[in-house]
Amino acid sequence: MSELSEEMIEKYTQSLNETPINKVLKDAIMTNGINGAALDNNSIVAMNPVFSEEIETGEVANQKKSGRCWIFAALNTFRHKISERFNIKEDFELSQNYMMFWDKLEKSNYFLDSIIKTLEEPLDGRLLSWLLTHPQQDGGQWDMLVALVDKYGVVPKQVMPETYQSSQSKELNSILDAKLRQCARDLRQSYEKEGKSKKELEDAKINMLDDIYTILAFALGEPPKTFDFEYRDKEGDFHSDENLSPQGFFKKYVEKNLDDYVSIINAPTKDKPYNKTYTVKFLGNVVNGRQIKYLNVDMKTLKALALEQIKDGETVWFGCDVSRYSDRKIGILDPDLYDYEAAFSTHFNLTKAERLDYKESMLTHAMVLTGVNLLDGEPDRWKVENSWGEDVGHKGYFVMSDNWMDEYTYQIVINKKYLSGDLLKAWEQEPIELDPWDPMGSLALTK
Template sequence: MKRNFFSIALLTIAFSAYSQKYEFQTVKDIEATPVTSQGQTGTCWSFSSTSFLEAEIIRTSGKQIDLSEMYNVRHTYPKKAWNYVMRQGKAQFSEGGLNHDVIDSAIGFGIVPLSAYSGLVGNATTLDHSKMASELETLLKPYADPSKKLGSKWKKEVSDILDNYMGADVAEFTYEGKKYTPKSFLEMTKLKLEDYVTISSFTHEPFYKKFILDIPDNFSNGSFYNLPLDEFIQNIDNALENGYTLALDADVSERTFSAKSGIAVIPENEADNKTILTEIKKEKNITPEFRQQEFENFNTTDDHLMHIVGKLKDQKGNIYYKVKNSWGTDNGNGGYVYMSVPYMKLKAISVLVNKNALSKKTQKEVGL
């Protein structure tokens, strides 16, 4: 009997050692603005990029400025409409976009604080673009039909719809007692928009070259620097180690991406899909070949954009990236997702980063 109790005790100890609840310790935490919510909109790309720019302002000046996400959304929609009409409806028109779209908008139209442009009209307290996006697409479809020859009246009509749902564009405003235009406000922040580059890793294009990634939301044909997978991850780590955050585009369709649990992992065994959200389990080894396969068979798609602001480790020493989400604070970890290295290697489409945060080797290889 004593021997049986002893055996059960050993099994219990072994099981508890194998199945441990997550306990996280901060490795690197870079100051950023608080988690917010994108509401009922498909504008994660602007929330991700805007949060990234806010962190860049903090890094360079120590000043927290709550920037308007909707200002750059307001200036990106006409570009989407142009792309859709001039491609005669043979392009996607949606709420989606990518990190470089905010950079492009800021270069062209500047930036403003949230106090100057909220994107809310009337008594609205939360963002909701479902009707606006549908109305814009309905408007544009006949203009995209070359047989109808309707001219370019759609430009004014698009602007009217945006004004109706988001508010009129802003040309001048006051911030902390000073008057600014969107471009003079950008100058005040001292952001160097030409310093931001996007890196990625795919085997169907040459490494260390720029390429246009063929994903639906890349309507503006933005370019990406292509790196070997290990070097892609090394540059994410290098940026964080040196105090730079990164804007992330990733697939979040996996069952093991859980905003509720605040965890994103890739288990080695599918049987662990549920338990791995609360307990440490062994994760899959991600190779460049497997990453490419999952991209080409559409298991990895351009789903959601977020903001990498730090690193953590669990009690077994496994490393996770601290990723700021834009789905509010009611989710696990206060709105942050702790993303494992295997998840990042497999599911990260790209990251936007300051070129000075890249390793010297990478800068040399890509010619920066």
């Protein structure tokens, strides 16, 4: 084992100062920050927010200080169709708070169920450490959203609007995690010290969830069982639909068979061959709900599937690593946006597979593809609907280069009617189970 020596540090100092341009670069970065100094204006010019294929989607939503991007993105794909079919005004939204309530209650049950399943695991083992790190959180995946909709339906935002805590979830998450870790301790000690059976622990879990429900009701409000849906269309005509259930509303207004939609991923690591399906152990929210399932394909196939759905007039939910080579203010996602190599006179050359393997990148955020620009039939940039409000990007919309799509997009959700016969056959395979800490087990939760 070697330590830093004075000779080594002197060598680094000489290397830095023997190149005259380094003083200019250092001053620029210290004054303007790394991204400000490394910004490449050629990227800004190239990422023109005009697209040959574009779906009209209206105003963007705002998840504010919460990690519910996956919920916002999914509900946005639903409302696009509702607004189109029923000619509803552009500011119409579905209730993200409603989905948040049920998600957190279901995740709490899923966590406690996982604790009961792992009673024989050592408390200091990797699995228990992983489970206890985040008993629940804001993040999620497409299949988790489907599991919630299947069980609870959806409601308009006017029926269950945002609350202080739904838009700023840090305090709520802290309280819930503290309570759930306490419940985990009680369940394990009841088993280890008192010898209680799993049936007795299941009964105890039911009582524990009473407290979780109360916390959620106080913070988010109670979800409605029935409601009236009232709105004016773009012509100003008033409509009223009375005594709807959340499931009935979804069936009538969203009119989407979610069983037809599948998750396609691009994870080019050696341990995940293409044209195989994958799931992740201990990842989910609804016990006995829809299983997390991905079909891994090459990037060319993934983009072709997204393009087909957009051309048919339907937006595409997708998952990516939004923090990489992106600028919120100008709304650009492009690997050429910042020239870090020139700024620091070094190289950054991990491949997409290596970034996954070495924990440099993973899926962190979900958004919606609403358009694409084709150049000689091939995409060169994509239109992205975000959920960070209208003060970022182009009134909330981003431009994503096709190169950024290749490098930092990991997942899309498309109707399986677009799958070829071979891909459909591949989708029907039983999924290979991945460990909970696999990078494909990451959740979309960026704020």
